[in-house]
Amino acid sequence: xxxxxxxxxxxxxxxxxxxxxxxxxVEIGTVVEIGDGxxxxxxxxxxxxxxxxxxxxxxxxxxxxxGMALNLEEDTVGVxxxxxxxxxxxxxxxxxxxxxxxxxxxxxLIGRVVNALGQPIDGKGDIRTSRPDRFxxxxxxxxxxxxxxDTPVQTGLKAIDAMIPVGRGQRELIIGDRQTGKTAVAIxxxxxxxxxxxxxxYVAIGQKQSQVAQVVATLERNGAMAHTIVVSASASDPAPLxxxxxxxxxxxxxxxxxxxxxxxxxxIKDALIIYDDLSKHANAYRQVSLLLKRPAGREAxxxxxxxxxxxxxxxxxxxxxxxxxxxxTALPVIExxxxxxxxxxxxxxxxxxxxxxxxxxxxxxAGQRPAVNVGLxxxxxxxxxxxxxxxxxxxxxxxxxxQFRELAAFAQFGSDLDKxxxxxLDRGQRTAEILKQPQYSPLSFEKQVIIVYAVTNGxxxxxxxxxxxxxxxxxxxxLDSAHPEFGKGIKENPRKKLSGEQLDQLKRYISEFKxxxxx
Amino acid sequence: xxxxxxxxRYAQAFFEIARNQNKVDEWAKDLDSIAQTFDQPExxxxxxxPKTAKDKKRAFVQNVLGxxxxxxxxxxxxxxxxxxxxxxxxxxxxEFIRLVNQLKGIEIAYVTTAVPVDEAEKRQIKSRLSALxxxxxxxxxxxxxxxxxxxxxxxxxxxxxxxxxxRLQALRKQLA
Numbered sequence: 001x002x003x004x005x006x007x008x009x010x011x012x013x014x015x016x017x018x019x020x021x022x023x024x025x026v027e028i029g030t031v032v033e034i035g036d037g038x039x040x041x042x043x044x045x046x047x048x049x050x051x052x053x054x055x056x057x058x059x060x061x062x063x064x065x066x067g068m069a070l071n072l073e074e075d076t077v078g079v080x081x082x083x084x085x086x087x088x089x090x091x092x093x094x095x096x097x098x099x100x101x102x103x104x105x106x107x108x109l110i111g112r113v114v115n116a117l118g119q120p121i122d123g124k125g126d127i128r129t130s131r132p133d134r135f136x137x138x139x140x141x142x143x144x145x146x147x148x149x150d151t152p153v154q155t156g157l158k159a160i161d162a163m164i165p166v167g168r169g170q171r172e173l174i175i176g177d178r179q180t181g182k183t184a185v186a187i188x189x190x191x192x193x194x195x196x197x198x199x200x201x202y203v204a205i206g207q208k209q210s211q212v213a214q215v216v217a218t219l220e221r222n223g224a225m226a227h228t229i230v231v232s233a234s235a236s237d238p239a240p241l242x243x244x245x246x247x248x249x250x251x252x253x254x255x256x257x258x259x260x261x262x263x264x265x266x267x268i269k270d271a272l273i274i275y276d277d278l279s280k281h282a283n284a285y286r287q288v289s290l291l292l293k294r295p296a297g298r299e300a301x302x303x304x305x306x307x308x309x310x311x312x313x314x315x316x317x318x319x320x321x322x323x324x325x326x327x328x329t330a331l332p333v334i335e336x337x338x339x340x341x342x343x344x345x346x347x348x349x350x351x352x353x354x355x356x357x358x359x360x361x362x363x364x365x366a367g368q369r370p371a372v373n374v375g376l377x378x379x380x381x382x383x384x385x386x387x388x389x390x391x392x393x394x395x396x397x398x399x400x401x402x403q404f405r406e407l408a409a410f411a412q413f414g415s416d417l418d419k420x421x422x423x424x425l426d427r428g429q430r431t432a433e434i435l436k437q438p439q440y441s442p443l444s445f446e447k448q449v450i451i452v453y454a455v456t457n458g459x460x461x462x463x464x465x466x467x468x469x470x471x472x473x474x475x476x477x478x479l480d481s482a483h484p485e486f487g488k489g490i491k492e493n494p495r496k497k498l499s500g501e502q503l504d505q506l507k508r509y510i511s512e513f514k515x516x517x518x519x
Numbered sequence: 520x521x522x523x524x525x526x527x528r529y530a531q532a533f534f535e536i537a538r539n540q541n542k543v544d545e546w547a548k549d550l551d552s553i554a555q556t557f558d559q560p561e562x563x564x565x566x567x568x569p570k571t572a573k574d575k576k577r578a579f580v581q582n583v584l585g586x587x588x589x590x591x592x593x594x595x596x597x598x599x600x601x602x603x604x605x606x607x608x609x610x611x612x613x614e615f616i617r618l619v620n621q622l623k624g625i626e627i628a629y630v631t632t633a634v635p636v637d638e639a640e641k642r643q644i645k646s647r648l649s650a651l652x653x654x655x656x657x658x659x660x661x662x663x664x665x666x667x668x669x670x671x672x673x674x675x676x677x678x679x680x681x682x683x684x685x686r687l688q689a690l691r692k693q694l695a
Contacts, residue, residue, distance in 0.1 A: 015693050023681030028673070045676040057688075075523060095678075 027096040029053075032076065034088050037238045038291040039067060039079045047077055047096045050137055054095045058087045066117070067094070068101050068240065071292050078292045080240035082117065102133040103248045105255035107262060110199060113216055113230040116245035118252075121232065122216075131259070134251040136244055140314035147320035152385040152494075153272060153329050156192030156442020157185065159372045159435040162394040162452050163401075164357055167385030168198075168270055168327040169318025173349055175334045175341060176359030180371050182333050184439050185357065186274045187215060188370075189331065191224045192442035197266060198329075199256045200228040201273040203249035206242050206280030209234045222440055227263060233284075239291075242284035246275045250315045250328070257319060257326035269326030273316070277333035278309060282345045299344050309345075310352050341376075355379040369436060374401050387445060387494040393453040397431065400456065404428025423461070430460045433468040446490040447476055449498075450506065459510050467519040478513045526610025533595055533611065534618045542589065543619055549592035550612045556583055557596075557605050566605050576600050626654045629673045633666040633682070648672060651679070 029043030039055075047053065047069045055065040065085065071078030079094070103118035106129040113122035120127050149167030166172045174182045190200040202219075204212045212232045219225045229252055233245035255261075256271035275281065282305055289302035297303050309332075316330035332353065334346050339360065341350065350356055355378045364371035383391070407425055411417060417425070434455045437443065451472055454460055463471045479487060486505060490498070498506075537546045556562055562583075566576055580596050588596075599605045620626065628648050630636075636644070641658060648656045652674060668683035 012694060016690070023669075023679050024685070025677060025679045027676050028678040029676065043676045 029077065029094045029096075031055075031088060031090055031092045031094060034085065034090060034092075036287075036291050037081050037085055037240060038288070039081055039085070039088060039094070041069075041077045041079050041094045042075060044069065044077045044094060044096055047072070048100065050101055052097045052099045052101050053077075053079055054097055055081070055088050055092060056095060058085075058092065059083055068244075069096075070288075071294075080238075080243070080288055080292075082238060082240050082244075085238070101136045101244065103136055103251050104129040104131075105134045105252050106131040109229045109252060110227060110261065110263065111225050111229075113212075113232060115237070116231065116233045116241040116248050118248060131255065134255055136247045136251050138251065138254065138315070140311065141317045141319065141323075145319055145323040146317050149318050149381045149385045151270075151327070152382070152387060152445075153189070153198065154192055154196075154442075154445050155185070155189040156444070157188055157370055158437055158443060158448050158451065159370055159374070160185070160357060161386075161445060161448055162390060162435075163374055163398045164355065164372070164377045164379040165382035165386040165390070166329065166331075166379060167318075167382045168329050169316060170355070170379070170381055170385070171313045171316045171330040171332065171353040172379060172382070173332050173334060173353040173356035174359070175336060175346060175350070175356050176371070177336055177339055177361045180359040180361050180364045181369060181439075182335070182359055183215065183276055185359070185370055186276060186331055186333065187218060188440065188442050189272070190219060190228055190274070191222045191440060193227055193272065194222070194224055195264065196227075197268050197270060198227070199253075199261060199263065199268055199271045200224070201231065201249045201253050201271060202228060203231045203233075203246050203273065203275050205233055205245050205275065205277060206235050206284060207232075207276065209236065218440065235280075239284040239287040242281065243288050246278070246281055246312050249273055249275070250312060253328045254315065257317065257328040258324060260324070260326065269324060270329070271327070272329045272331065275312070275330065275332045277335050278349055279335045279345055282308065301344060305345070306348050306352075309349055313349075313352050354381045367436070368432065369439075372435075374398055375405070387449075388497045389449045389490055389494070390445065390452070392497045393449055393456060397452060397456055401428065401431055404431065426461055427455075427458060429465045430463070430468050431455050433465050434460070434472060436469060444487075444491070445494070446487040449490055450479070450487070451475070453498075453503075453506060454510060459507075463519045471517075471519050474517055475510070475513050478516075479509060482512075483509055523610050523614070525604065526607040527614045529595070529599075529604075529607065530611040530614035530618065533591075534615055536591055537615075538622065540591075542591075543622065545589065546592055547615060547619055549588040550608070550615055552587050553584060553592065553596050554608045554612050556580075557608050566600065573601060620657075624654045626652060626656055626674050628656050628658045629661065630658050631661045631663045631666065631671045631673075631682075633662070633664055633668050635662050636660055644670065644672070648674065648679075 027044055027046050029041040031039050032042045033040035044053065049069060049072055051069050053067045053069055055067060057064065059065045065081060065083040065088065067079040067081045069077045069079050104127060108127050108129045112120055112124065112127060115121050149169050151168045153166045153168055155161055155166060174185055176182050190202065193200055202215065212234055216230055219228055231245055231249040233242040250273060253271040253273045257269060260267045260269040282301060285305060285308050286301050290296060290300065294302045313330055313332060316328045318327040319325055332349060334349050336343065336346055358373045358376040359371045360373045363373060404424065407421060408428065411425060434451055460468055460471060537543045565571065577597050577600055580600055584593055584596055599608065630644055645656050645658055666682040666684045669681045671682050672679045
């Protein structure tokens with residue numbers, strides 16, 4: 001849009017005329033100590049906890065640097081600085097703003113990459129939200145406003161949707177060593193919501209900028225940014241920003257849960273938030289706490305590191321109809337060291353969440369991807385949310401797989417196996433094979449139902465193990481072209497079990513497909 | 520900087536006795552003379568010398584101050600000597616003055632202006648600030664040409680900013 005010069009000058013004139021020339025009254029303090037992103041400020045007697053304060057003119061090009069008051073002591077206030085702090089000196093004036101830290105929320109953020117304060121960092125221009133900002137820290141919804149989990153979040157991953165179902169409003173931990181595909185599970189879940197009814201928020205905490213850029217590019221390439229907000233507090237951001245980033249993301253998610261947003265012409269009230277990852281978040285908080293001279297506890301984490309995560313994850317909720325019926329599902333990510341889930345932070349988060357998806361590097365290296373360890377992964381409430389057909393066909397899957405693992409270990413001794421054992425091993429191998437799934441290719445739930453039914457009922461027993469995935473792909477293609485109405489029938493009735501007639505039909509289609517295709 | 524926290528506790532206790540006995544102003548002067556005495560270099564060295572017995576120091580203080588100050592004030596000085604906290608006297612005095620001012624409803628305003636102000640203007644500023652805060656105001660003035668015009672008044676932790684400099688900054692922000 002072109003703006004004419006005289007319009008600019010009239011605009012400036014109006015602003016000059018309208019300039020507030022009355023004296024401002026503010027609380028002030030003086031910096032007595034500064035370093036490592038923390039300032040100790042003398043004065044500011046009336047400042048509130050987690051209130052924003054300003055260091056006037058200390059940012060780049062004379063802009064103001066913001067800080068947040070955390071430790072309120074008798075004489076001084078401990079302030080964490082949320083921005084460049086190299087220009088701040090002892091003796092500088094600090095002004096209170098009277099604002100509690102808050103972030104912009106609303107539909108304008110969707111498709112954008114923002115920092116922990118909700119400011120855009122993707123170079124796509126200003127974000128002008130129409131809704132009032134929300135406080136970053138907020139008490140989680142209470143008992144009265146909640147209800148049980150009853151709707152699934154479809155991750156699009158067979159291994160998870162079949163055996164470790166996640167419900168809307170649930171908190172399901174994704175845990176595993178580095179390089180086991182934790183982020184991949186999260187990204188696949190986001191991609192699977194394309195054109196669906198979930199707004200996704202991806203909070204990157206303490207990650208490399210390059211990695212965040214890669215995630216954003218992946219989401220864009222798969223058309224998933226249209227329903228996603230990325231909140232990034234990368235490794236180079238000050239620790240205070242990394243500390244508040246997940247809470248900012250949660251505030252954005254709560255806006256969706258409580259007031260909803262318009263997306264694809266629908267009012268959407270369900271949100272999914274991924275905290276990637278909370279180990280680094282705990283580290284950032286440890287840094288802040290130690291610098292604020294709070295007493296250190298186990299592994300030098302402060303005493304309230306449990307509360308740090310519990311209050312964050314408690315904000316995930318499924319609201320009852322009286323309160324709008326929205327939901328906020330949380331998928332926190334924790335990185336373990338050498339598969340040690342009994343370290344401090346992992347045990348904390350495991351005990352807070354409603355189950356965990358445990359990824360293992362051994363499985364990953366053996367080619368089992370996603371590398372979900374079925375034995376150690378659980379979903380404590382998701383079963384209630386699983387679709388009826390999936391529940392029907394996947395009921396025995398977990399047990400069968402566990403038995404197979406045990407047998408397989410036993411069979412390694414190479415002794416002669418009886419026919420029944422041999423058959424169980426064969427089926428187990430095929431089941432494990434079918435649970436493999438390439439990255440960025442989430443599968444719709446009706447296809448998952450079909451393949452799980454086929455493998456658990458022995459229809460793949462005559463297919464060589466290494467051809468099982470080809471068989472799967474071919475069968476989908478066959479169904480889509482020859483009998484597209486069958487999948488549709490399952491998809492449209494997620495709360496109805498498969499009827500005997502449907503099962504017969506499916507059996508027929510399988511034999512039809514097998515006749516035409518040899519593997 | 521000697522700890523303000525400990526000094527504050529002594530000042531608080533001392534102030535409470537002073538208020539009960541209605542001797543606030545006298546004792547403020549007492550504190551001045553104690554501080555002055557403690558501050559003389561020879562006295563300071565003598566009192567800080569660990570080789571000198573505390574009894575001797577106390578006798579010395581009693582000799583010097585005994586006639587000048589009231590009994591309770593002298594006791595304060597002796598307690599400080601006994602506990603080797605004589606360097607806190609400044610902090611105690613400052614806090615005591617603050618408490619006295621608070622009792623009387625007096626606040627000190629630090630007023631910064633771009634050009635020096637005369638007595639009439641001072642009176643005007645004083646009365647305006649008194650009206651604003653509802654307290655009696657003592658002002659201390661300072662000149663800072665950087666403000667360009669207007670005044671900045673600081674009362675306690677509150678700053679009232681009516682300077683041209685701040686307004687220009689606000690304007691710049693609005694135009695940005």
